[in-house]
Each structure stands twice: as C-alpha cells, then as structure tokens.
Amino acid sequence: MTERVPDLDALRELRVDLRSDLAPVTVDAVRALLGPVASRALDREQTVPARRALERPSGAGIATFVRLFQLGETVTADDVDAAFPRVGSAGLARLGLVRVGDGARGGGVQAVVELSPYSAEDARGQLDWWIASDLSEVARGGAVLPAGHVLGIGGASRTLAQLTTRRPVDRVLDLGTGCGIQALHAARHARIVVATDVDERALALTRFNALLNLGPDDGQVSTRLGSMLEPVAGETFDLVVSNPPFVITPRVPDVVEYTYRDGGAAGDDLVRDLVRSLGTVLAPGGVAQLLANWEHRAGEPWPDRVGAWVSGLGLDAWVVEREVQDPAEYAELWLRDGGQTPERDRDGYEIAYRAWLDDLASRAVEGVGFGFVTLRRRAADGTDAAQPWLRLEEVTGTVAQPLGATVADVLDAVQRWADADAAELLAQRWVVAGDVTEERFHSPGEPSPSVILLRAGGGFGRTVRCDTGLAAFVGACDGDLAGSQIVAALAALLDVDAVALAAELVPQVRGLAIDGLLRPCAD
Structure with a gap:
C-alpha cells in the first residue's frame, strides 16, 4: 500500500x-x-x-x-x-x-491513515484531539509494518506526555516528533515549538495534527527535517522533550530497522550520545526530559554505566528505571512490536530472535532497563552548577500519573535546597505535605516500633524509613518551630548531643524537602 x-x-x-x-x-x-x-x-x-x-x-x-x-x-x-x-x-x-x-x-x-481520538487534561483544562498517524498493524490486516512507519499514540508517548513539566515557557524542542503529540502538548504552554524528525512523512503528519487540533491561544509549531540535534544547532530551548529511537536493535540484514524506534547506533550508544549532548541546547534553567533504554552488563551495575553518561555535564540529572527485561523478553517485545510472529513466519522469526540474543550477548548484556532521564541547567546566569545534583534510582511501583507537576516541584526543591547549608535548612520552619502518612510496625510484645515509615500518597509514592529521631523531627514539623528549635528540643528529650543530632538529621531533612514530603512553611 x-x-x-x-x-x-x-x-x-x-x-x-x-x-x-x-x-x-x-x-x-x-x-x-x-x-x-x-x-x-x-x-x-x-x-x-x-x-x-x-x-x-x-x-x-x-x-x-x-x-x-x-x-x-x-x-x-x-x-x-x-x-x-x-x-x-x-x-x-x-x-x-x-x-x-x-x-x-x-x-x-x-x-x-489512522485517525484516533485522544483526550487528556493539563493546566489549561480538558483537551479532546484527533491524531493522524500511519495505519496500525490491526488496520493493515496484520501485515508487517513498513520500515518508515509513523507510529500513533502508544504507551511510551502517553508516559512522556504525563511526565513532562507543563509550566509556561518560551521555546520547546520536540526531538523525534513522530506524529507530533508531544509538540501539540507543548504548544499549550509555550510560545514556540520546534518539532524535528528524520522522516518527512512524520513531519507532514505533525503539521496536519497541529493544524487540525491547535487553536489561536496555542503556540506556534514549526517542523524541521534532520537527525538528533543537527536541525537546531546553535539554538537553545527552555524545554526539550524526546521519545527518541532508543530501541537496542541488532544491526544485521535479517532484522528490520524501523525509523520510529531504531536510531542506527549499536547498543544504547544513541541514548548515551543524546544525553551527553543535550546540554548544548538547554537555555539557563532549561529542562530536558526523554524516555530511554540502557543495557545492564555483567559486572557493571547500571547506575555506574548511566551515571558516567550524566556526570561531568554541569547539569542536574535524574535517571529513573521503571522496568527491566531479560534479553529474551526484550527481543520478543520488539519483534511483536514490528508485527513479526512465529505464526506468520517461523523461520524468519527465529532468525531475528537469534540475532537479538546474539547481539545482546556480544556485550554481556544481562537485561535492558526502561525508564526516563531528566536533565536541568540549574544556574539562571547560564553558568553550569558547581556541584550538580545527580540521582539514579529504581522506581518500579505504582506512580500517580501525571507526574509532570511532581517533577517540576522536585527540580524547584533541588534548586532551593540541594546546596543549602545546615544552618539554612534548620532555620526553616517546615510543614509535612498533606499526602504524607506515617506507619509504625511493632514486633509482638515490644513497646517501641521496629520500623517507622513515611509514605507519600502522590507523585512517586515515596517511602522513607525513619529512625526515632527523624520520625520525631517530622512529627514536630507543623510550621510553628524552626528546625533548629526542634533539634534542640529533641536533643534534650533524648539526652543526646544537639550538634551530633543536627548533623545526622540535616541530610535526611534535605532529602525529604527535595522529594516534597517536607515543605517550607508559607507565612
């Protein structure tokens, strides 16, 4: 067709x-x-x-x-x-x-073409759109997708849309726009959106979707043809969003490479190179958010590998792994995604399956992580942060989507509290966030709890294990007393040295503040 x-x-x-x-x-x-x-x-x-x-x-x-x-x-x-x-x-x-x-x-x-209704809600309210893309495998009667397929709205694009911060900004870059859904979302809170892709057909569908769905109150969406950051070299943006072609695909003739998911690099090199280069297009205060895969290699913990990608950039970096698949699961996922099944072509399926396993084994890959990366140029004057905030973590449980507001709040808290000294943190009057609850677990017959947990009900659903001192500090955070006053009172109550107690509590209070479990009192 x-x-x-x-x-x-x-x-x-x-x-x-x-x-x-x-x-x-x-x-x-x-x-x-x-x-x-x-x-x-x-x-x-x-x-x-x-x-x-x-x-x-x-x-x-x-x-x-x-x-x-x-x-x-x-x-x-x-x-x-x-x-x-x-x-x-x-x-x-x-x-x-x-x-x-x-x-x-x-x-x-x-x-x-496929035309699909799409609904979402953002800071401006409810939206109902119709998104044009290439016909899905279903609409093609089960035929294998062509290599240049322009994907519609799938789980990954929905995840990125819900993850993206939605505060008003001037310029946004949607890198690898596909059918344009991220660009359309960005146009509701940005003056200018630049959407790039290596596929002219994808850009044509983006232009169609923008004209069909956006109104006079939305920002201007323009499209540019080119690979990765080449079309915007020398420009800067307040927000960069990307669902890049991150799939780790064997580079052999027996495996079809799809434009929407395969970037042509070996292993996870494409994501690494993109992460390392995004700082060049971030304006002061600018944020980049992208979905990614990364390899878990034998003898090399994934936070060490990916941590090397984000270190030395002068940027705050937050990497969250949501899922890990073993090599066989990963091969099956992307074979099925492209419409390759053993029922349709057993021999071709097995050849491609073996190619995937061989490729991953050649780099001693034991699993592939799925997650997202957030980068931020913190300093408002355009200089890089002296000591960037780096966090690499696994969050495999249920999260409260959309997460965009939570991500923005965490970045704000990092800006304010990551480099704050002990005196500044303890001078603050803190209050406990409204969605935080405390759980205490007692062993039978024991008067004191063996485990104390603080749980956040929203966002990432953070759970923090506390000792008695931290639990008591948080319990006293009602906005009346400064942190230093609470520490002094607790030191007297527990008969411990106040300086030592403060040194123990300060990094934990900083972490609770960054994650939003503690908030500064608003007078």
Missing part, C-alpha cells in the same frame, strides 16, 4: 467542517460504544471483541469511524457520508485520509 500524506491545503479549507464531524468522536464515546472489555482488547491490538461490539445497532456514526480508521475495514460511502455529514467521503478523500471507489478494497471507502 502506497503511503499518502494528508493534504494541508484541503485541511485549511475543510478544518471547521472536519472538526464539527469529529466532535462526537471522543475517547469516552468510543469506550462507551465498545464497552470496557472490547476497549482494553483493542488497546492490545485484539480486534474480535471490538468487531463483536460493533454488531450492536447503536452509535452508527462513531461505529463507522472505528471500523474505518481503527479497524481498517472497507466501509460504504453511504455510511461514511452519514458519519461525516459536513465533509463526507469526498471531503475525506480530498484531505488524503481515505481512498474511495476503485482505489479502495471492494469499491467502498478505505482509510489510508
């Missing part, structure tokens, strides 16, 4: 009518029509429950949309004209979204 690019000139003419026809097609409306079981199955690219649900005679217009743009079915022109009363099948064809008549299977109407 020859890939077509949606027509921007036609969209400029038909935009109002198309948006009117699409208005009833929201994420909630599609879920209500299909039901929860079929909706979840469709998210897993299983179509039988959705097709079965669409046999019910209800929601005709939305049902036509789903059959046409998400299931890849050929639909009659009459049904399409009824579902799109203002644009009609002829208008959709002019827009480059469908084929009609002899160009479509069965002489009806056939989608040439």
Whole structure:
C-alpha cells in the first residue's frame, strides 16, 4: 500500500467542517460504544471483541469511524457520508485520509491513515484531539509494518506526555516528533515549538495534527527535517522533550530497522550520545526530559554505566528505571512490536530472535532497563552548577500519573535546597505535605516500633524509613518551630548531643524537602 500524506491545503479549507464531524468522536464515546472489555482488547491490538461490539445497532456514526480508521475495514460511502455529514467521503478523500471507489478494497471507502481520538487534561483544562498517524498493524490486516512507519499514540508517548513539566515557557524542542503529540502538548504552554524528525512523512503528519487540533491561544509549531540535534544547532530551548529511537536493535540484514524506534547506533550508544549532548541546547534553567533504554552488563551495575553518561555535564540529572527485561523478553517485545510472529513466519522469526540474543550477548548484556532521564541547567546566569545534583534510582511501583507537576516541584526543591547549608535548612520552619502518612510496625510484645515509615500518597509514592529521631523531627514539623528549635528540643528529650543530632538529621531533612514530603512553611 502506497503511503499518502494528508493534504494541508484541503485541511485549511475543510478544518471547521472536519472538526464539527469529529466532535462526537471522543475517547469516552468510543469506550462507551465498545464497552470496557472490547476497549482494553483493542488497546492490545485484539480486534474480535471490538468487531463483536460493533454488531450492536447503536452509535452508527462513531461505529463507522472505528471500523474505518481503527479497524481498517472497507466501509460504504453511504455510511461514511452519514458519519461525516459536513465533509463526507469526498471531503475525506480530498484531505488524503481515505481512498474511495476503485482505489479502495471492494469499491467502498478505505482509510489510508489512522485517525484516533485522544483526550487528556493539563493546566489549561480538558483537551479532546484527533491524531493522524500511519495505519496500525490491526488496520493493515496484520501485515508487517513498513520500515518508515509513523507510529500513533502508544504507551511510551502517553508516559512522556504525563511526565513532562507543563509550566509556561518560551521555546520547546520536540526531538523525534513522530506524529507530533508531544509538540501539540507543548504548544499549550509555550510560545514556540520546534518539532524535528528524520522522516518527512512524520513531519507532514505533525503539521496536519497541529493544524487540525491547535487553536489561536496555542503556540506556534514549526517542523524541521534532520537527525538528533543537527536541525537546531546553535539554538537553545527552555524545554526539550524526546521519545527518541532508543530501541537496542541488532544491526544485521535479517532484522528490520524501523525509523520510529531504531536510531542506527549499536547498543544504547544513541541514548548515551543524546544525553551527553543535550546540554548544548538547554537555555539557563532549561529542562530536558526523554524516555530511554540502557543495557545492564555483567559486572557493571547500571547506575555506574548511566551515571558516567550524566556526570561531568554541569547539569542536574535524574535517571529513573521503571522496568527491566531479560534479553529474551526484550527481543520478543520488539519483534511483536514490528508485527513479526512465529505464526506468520517461523523461520524468519527465529532468525531475528537469534540475532537479538546474539547481539545482546556480544556485550554481556544481562537485561535492558526502561525508564526516563531528566536533565536541568540549574544556574539562571547560564553558568553550569558547581556541584550538580545527580540521582539514579529504581522506581518500579505504582506512580500517580501525571507526574509532570511532581517533577517540576522536585527540580524547584533541588534548586532551593540541594546546596543549602545546615544552618539554612534548620532555620526553616517546615510543614509535612498533606499526602504524607506515617506507619509504625511493632514486633509482638515490644513497646517501641521496629520500623517507622513515611509514605507519600502522590507523585512517586515515596517511602522513607525513619529512625526515632527523624520520625520525631517530622512529627514536630507543623510550621510553628524552626528546625533548629526542634533539634534542640529533641536533643534534650533524648539526652543526646544537639550538634551530633543536627548533623545526622540535616541530610535526611534535605532529602525529604527535595522529594516534597517536607515543605517550607508559607507565612
């Protein structure tokens, strides 16, 4: 099937009518029509429950949309004209979204792009968009995806959108924009958004999605063709977001390389090189946020490998690992992602599978980490921080999405407290964040707790184990007393040296402040 690019000139003419026809097609409306079981199955690219649900005679217009743009079915022109009363099948064809008549299977109407409803909420409120991308494997009838496939909105892009800080900024870079979803989100809180990609078709879809969905109150989105940071050399940005082609793929002829996920480098070199270079495009105070994979190599803990990437940059760096897959799991994930299955081509599947295992084994890779990297140029005057804040951690439990506000709050706290001395920290009057609870565990018959935990209910769901002194300090943080007064009172109560107690508590208080469990009292 020859890939077509949606027509921007036609969209400029038909935009109002198309948006009117699409208005009833929201994420909630599609879920209500299909039901929860079929909706979840469709998210897993299983179509039988959705097709079965669409046999019910209800929601005709939305049902036509789903059959046409998400299931890849050929639909009659009459049904399409009824579902799109203002644009009609002829208008959709002019827009480059469908084929009609002899160009479509069965002489009806056939989608040439996927069009999906998308809903989210940010600081400006609720948004309901429709995102064009290349046809999914489902809509292609199970055919293997072409190498130049432009991916729609998947789990990774949703994760990045929820992770990204959303404070108003001037300039944003969306590196490797794909269908443009990150650029569209950024346009709601930035004056200028530059979206880059190595695939001109991806940029065309980004332009189409921006014109279809953004309004006069949104920022300007421009697109540039090129690899990594080349299209923006010499420029700086207040925010950089990227879902880069981070997949670790064997560079052999038997394994297809997909533009949207494979950057052409060996192992995790692409992510390493990108992380090492992002500081060149960060304005003072600028933040970069990207998704990534990294290798766990035998005898080399992953924080040491990835820590070497972020050290010496003069930037604050925060690396969070959310999941680890062993080599076989990793190979299976990306083979399945590209539509390669043993049912379709057993010999080809085994050859590619072996190539993946051989490639990872050649570098003694025992697992592959999935996570995200946040970088920040801290100093407002453009100079690099003398002692950047570095954190590399595993957070494998449930987190409270969206995390963007939490990330922004942590970066603010780092700016204020990471380099604060003991006197400044103890001069502060602290209060406990409203979502923090305390848990105490007692062994049978023991009057004192054996374990004391502080738990944050939101954000990353931090759990901090406390000794008696820290628990008592936090318990007294109600905004009335300065930290130094609390330490003095505790030292007298526990009959310990106040200076020694302060030296023990200060780094722990700093950590609680950075993670938001303790907050400075707002007078």
